[in-house]
Amino acid sequence: MSAPKAALDAIVEVLRKHKKGVSDDVLQKELPQMTPQDRAKAINDLLGSKRLQLFHVGTGSKRTMHYKEITAEEAAKYKGLGPEETLLYQQIKSVGNTVDAGGRGRLLLGGKGWRGVRGSSPSDHTPLPHPRILDITQPCKAAHPQKYTENQFDAAFIDALRDACMQFIQRKGNTTLREIGEFIASKKFAKVDLRDEDIHSIIQTLVYDGRVDTVADEFDEEDHFTPIMHPVPPATAFTSIPCGVCPVFSECRDDGVVSPATCEYFDKWLEF
Amino acid sequence: MALSETHGLKSQWACRLACQLIKSHHGEITEAVCRQLVTRGLQTLPDIIRGCDLTGSQVKQALLLLIQHNYASVYTQKDDENARNAKPPVALYEPNVDVIVQILRRPRILLHLREEQGVRAEQVGELMLEHGRITYEQLASAMAGRMECSEQEARHAARDVLMALINFRCVERAPPCNLPPPNVPTHPNATKKRAKSSAGSAEAAAEEAAALKSLEELKYSHLRFKAQPSRARMGTEGKQLGKKMHPAKSLLSSWTQMRQQRVKGSSLRQAMDVLWRLNYEELNRRFRHACCVRLARSNYDEDTATVMEAMLAAGRSCETKLKEERGANLSVNQVQANVRRIAGAKRRAQEDKEDESEHGADGLKDEEQEEQEQPEEVEELCSKVSSIIGRLCADPFEPMSYANEGPQGSTFCVNMSRIIDQLKLKELEAVARDRYGTGGLRIFRLLFIHDQLEQKQVADMSMLPPKETRELLYRMLQGGFVFLQDIPKTADRAASRTFYTWHVEWEPVSDHFSTNLYRAAGNVWARLQHELAKNKELLDLVEEAQIVGQLTFNITHEQKLKLGALQRTARVLEASLIDMDEMIALFNSY
Numbered sequence: 022m023s024a025p026k027a028a029l030d031a032i033v034e035v036l037r038k039h040k041k042g043v044s045d046d047v048l049q050k051e052l053p054q055m056t057p058q059d060r061a062k063a064i065n066d067l068l069g070s071k072r073l074q075l076f077h078v079g080t081g082s083k084r085t086m087h088y089k090e091i092t093a094e095e096a097a098k099y100k101g102l103g104p105e106e107t108l109l110y111q112q113i114k115s116v117g118n119t120v121d122a123g124g125r126g127r128l129l130l131g132g133k134g135w136r137g138v139r140g141s142s143p144s145d146h147t148p149l150p151h152p153r154i155l156d157i158t159q160p161c162k163a164a165h166p167q168k169y170t171e172n173q174f175d176a177a178f179i180d181a182l183r184d185a186c187m188q189f190i191q192r193k194g195n196t197t198l199r200e201i202g203e204f205i206a207s208k209k210f211a212k213v214d215l216r217d218e219d220i221h222s223i224i225q226t227l228v229y230d231g232r233v234d235t236v237a238d239e240f241d242e243e244d245h246f247t248p249i250m251h252p253v254p255p256a257t258a259f260t261s262i263p264c265g266v267c268p269v270f271s272e273c274r275d276d277g278v279v280s281p282a283t284c285e286y287f288d289k290w291l292e293f
Numbered sequence: 294m295a296l297s298e299t300h301g302l303k304s305q306w307a308c309r310l311a312c313q314l315i316k317s318h319h320g321e322i323t324e325a326v327c328r329q330l331v332t333r334g335l336q337t338l339p340d341i342i343r344g345c346d347l348t349g350s351q352v353k354q355a356l357l358l359l360i361q362h363n364y365a366s367v368y369t370q371k372d373d374e375n376a377r378n379a380k381p382p383v384a385l386y387e388p389n390v391d392v393i394v395q396i397l398r399r400p401r402i403l404l405h406l407r408e409e410q411g412v413r414a415e416q417v418g419e420l421m422l423e424h425g426r427i428t429y430e431q432l433a434s435a436m437a438g439r440m441e442c443s444e445q446e447a448r449h450a451a452r453d454v455l456m457a458l459i460n461f462r463c464v465e466r467a468p469p470c471n472l473p474p475p476n477v478p479t480h481p482n483a484t485k486k487r488a489k490s491s492a493g494s495a496e497a498a499a500e501e502a503a504a505l506k507s508l509e510e511l512k513y514s515h516l517r518f519k520a521q522p523s524r525a526r527m528g529t530e531g532k533q534l535g536k537k538m539h540p541a542k543s544l545l546s547s548w549t550q551m552r553q554q555r556v557k558g559s560s561l562r563q564a565m566d567v568l569w570r571l572n573y574e575e576l577n578r579r580f581r582h583a584c585c586v587r588l589a590r591s592n593y594d595e596d597t598a599t600v601m602e603a604m605l606a607a608g609r610s611c612e613t614k615l616k617e618e619r620g621a622n623l624s625v626n627q628v629q630a631n632v633r634r635i636a637g638a639k640r641r642a643q644e645d646k647e648d649e650s651e652h653g654a655d656g657l658k659d660e661e662q663e664e665q666e667q668p669e670e671v672e673e674l675c676s677k678v679s680s681i682i683g684r685l686c687a688d689p690f691e692p693m694s695y696a697n698e699g700p701q702g703s704t705f706c707v708n709m710s711r712i713i714d715q716l717k718l719k720e721l722e723a724v725a726r727d728r729y730g731t732g733g734l735r736i737f738r739l740l741f742i743h744d745q746l747e748q749k750q751v752a753d754m755s756m757l758p759p760k761e762t763r764e765l766l767y768r769m770l771q772g773g774f775v776f777l778q779d780i781p782k783t784a785d786r787a788a789s790r791t792f793y794t795w796h797v798e799w800e801p802v803s804d805h806f807s808t809n810l811y812r813a814a815g816n817v818w819a820r821l822q823h824e825l826a827k828n829k830e831l832l833d834l835v836e837e838a839q840i841v842g843q844l845t846f847n848i849t850h851e852q853k854l855k856l857g858a859l860q861r862t863a864r865v866l867e868a869s870l871i872d873m874d875e876m877i878a879l880f881n882s883y
């Protein structure tokens with residue numbers, strides 16, 4: 022049997038008053054008329070409907086359980102997760118990237134295709150990648166105000182990180198992975214600390230984009246990153262003409278259905 | 294280089310462009326002969342006549358025109374005179390597709406001649422492009438027509454410029470028609486594997502004979518850049534010219550003496566009949582060097598570019614082929630001397646230009662004096678030469694490297710092939726980006742760096758969504774930018790038990806792209822011809838008026854607008870072709 026709606030509303034009201042979360046004792050004080058059984062039933066219902074989040078405060082004997090309301094946006098992230106996975110997600114979130122291996126496979130299985138968690142080290146191809154939480158914070162939202170869907174969610178986050186790394190490398194001229202990591206951590210792009218491997222993977226994409234060079238330094242073992250010395254030219258003669266980017270290039274013949282004389286791409290290009 | 298290219302065969306798209314250019318410059322009959330030559334390669338006159346459905350005289354006329362413009366070469370195939378049943382010598386004709394497509398490079402050639410040698414050199418270049426092969430006499434009279442001065446002055450000017458261009462190797466003697474045909478190596482797959490022929494055997498003798506240059510070839514290579522036989526017989530002018538020429542006795546002299554012993558009248562006539570033509574190999578070498586200098590300028594700085602330019606210019610005369618891998622080995626002192634020489638030459642050219650614009654006279658100064666009075670910045674640059682060379686050698690890209698210890702200390706050389714490959718790679722990357730977006734560029738570079746990768750690895754490492762990665766990979770496969778390789782785990786090659794890996798192979802990618810360049814240039818040329826044909830009536834009207842000499846003629850407002858639009862269109866298309874030619878040169882000639 023579910024808890025009465027009045028009890029649920031009363032608890033939510035208290036949680037809204039305490040944005041950082043409340044302990045069971047505070048709830049009891051704020052709602053003296055509610056019996057402990059009703060309170061427990063209401064809390065369970067709220068947990069089940071993903072409107073409530075459980076977390077611990079303090080350590081050792083002073084460790085207490087706290088409750089916090091989940092916003093509608095956050096509730097969307099938990100969609101599709103069972104209570105156990107929800108708790109595991111919350112655990113990863115609270116402790117960063119250290120999570121026991123027992124829950125890892127389950128979470129990934131349950132969370133496959135789910136937009137909140139993904140393998141964090143794409144370059145090492147381990148069968149069970151370490152889970153991490155990609156949490157879009159303000160900079161990404163500002164840049165991408167649209168509603169996110171599956172991969173766009175990750176892409177927006179990675180793009181924001183990539184831009185930040187690029188700007189930092191350009192500013193410094195010659196920098197190391199450690200320095201870039203420190204910069205990213207100081208700017209709090211992610212709610213959790215990103216691992217060196219994650220940042221390295223992102224910088225590698227800048228290398229593949231032809232924007233950054235990796236150089237070995239004779240004085241230390243670390244890889245150094247510099248803005249690319251020989252950048253990709255902004256334009257080429259080949260792609261400045263319609264044929265260079267033509268989707269039917271291989272079908273075009275002088276006497277064919279598609280021909281330079283009847284070419285619409287040229288018609289448009291030569292319209293002054 | 295692709296095997297087909299080494300064997301003298303050109304891609305069908307290069308041949309198509311060559312035929313298009315010949316058709317619009319020399320008409321349909323010449324194009325038919327050219328088409329027969331480019332499709333069948335080296336062949337005799339009867340073969341050409343049979344292959345192109347034209348009368349014998351038409352084919353001969355067309356062939357003469359092609360040879361005159363250096364678009365075709367002629368060779369003489371002779372059997373060993375001592376052999377039994379020796380056949381009479383036969384002439385073979387071969388197309389020079391490279392020279393034909395360089396019609397597009399003409400504006401660049403003329404600009405280069407003007408910048409390096411002045412306006413007169415540009416005029417000589419123009420005449421040589423117009424006539425293909427030209428004698429000194431013809432050149433002098435054509436110059437007189439252009440220069441609006443006395444014939445004597447024109448002859449002097451023509452002689453000076455011609456001598457300078459020969460000294461710079463930008464002009465060469467046209468090859469005689471008695472050269473043997475080039476030795477085309479058989480494709481390795483077409484020959485049976487045999488044990489290496491033992492020394493002294495008949496096969497070994499045949500191989501040696503093929504490797505040796507014939508007497509005719511030796512004669513030509515000795516004479517190629519020599520003006521002496523002509524000089525000695527240019528009457529009074531010869532004496533004046535003698536001062537400016539290389540005094541060294543060459544290998545040629547013995548041959549010249551032999552000839553002098555023959556009938557003097559006929560040698561005089563022969564010397565005056567020497568045909569000169571532009572040396573495309575040297576001009577392309579200079580453009581290749583200019584590319585290296587441009588890269589040094591954009592990657593490093595102006596000083597590095599000047600040092601690179603000095604090193605390349607110093608070693609230019611030692612280069613025996615166009616696609617030379619490295620420049621000459623030079624010590625720091627030699628580089629410094631060249632930097633001074635180049636700086637002096639540049640300053641003189643600048644002063645000449647200023648003098649010309651101010652007084653219309655040439656203010657030539659004594660070169661020796663100039664060498665001594667180097668401005669401070671040149672000396673400053675000379676003091677930096679050593680550090681610049683050190684920096685370039687230490688650069689991981691290695692545009693320059695240490696060569697060996699010479700009498701003047703350590704010597705260094707420019708890695709030209711490396712620089713050209715780098716330029717090609719960057720162009721290819723830009724094309725990948727423009728065609729497939731930044732994702733395409735990322736995948737291309739990723740595969741270029743890491744080689745064989747599975748599709749999932751590509752998606753993971755490039756941080757692109759798997760679906761987008763798959764689409765891009767297959768589009769790039771179709772475009773010839775990436776390759777797919779299957780590695781079966783079992784002998785039945787079942788797809789489910791096969792690894793599929795993606796990779797980039799530099800040479801096939803570059804070769805495929807270079808043929809695409811010819812194809813695209815051919816499309817632009819075809820479009821230009823289509824636009825001109827569409828407005829033929831209007832163009833005929835304008836041409837007629839020009840022939841009659843009418844400055845103003847009546848055309849309607851609509852026609853005026855049409856003419857303006859056509860001019861703009863033609864300008865855009867022609868400019869695109871000139872730009873495309875730079876890329877064609879980078880991927881095919883350099």
Ligand code: SF4
Pocket residue numbers: 263264265267268269270271273274279280281282284285286287816
């Ligand atoms: S001529 Fe037109 S259709 Fe043909 S390849 Fe060029 S752009 Fe494409």
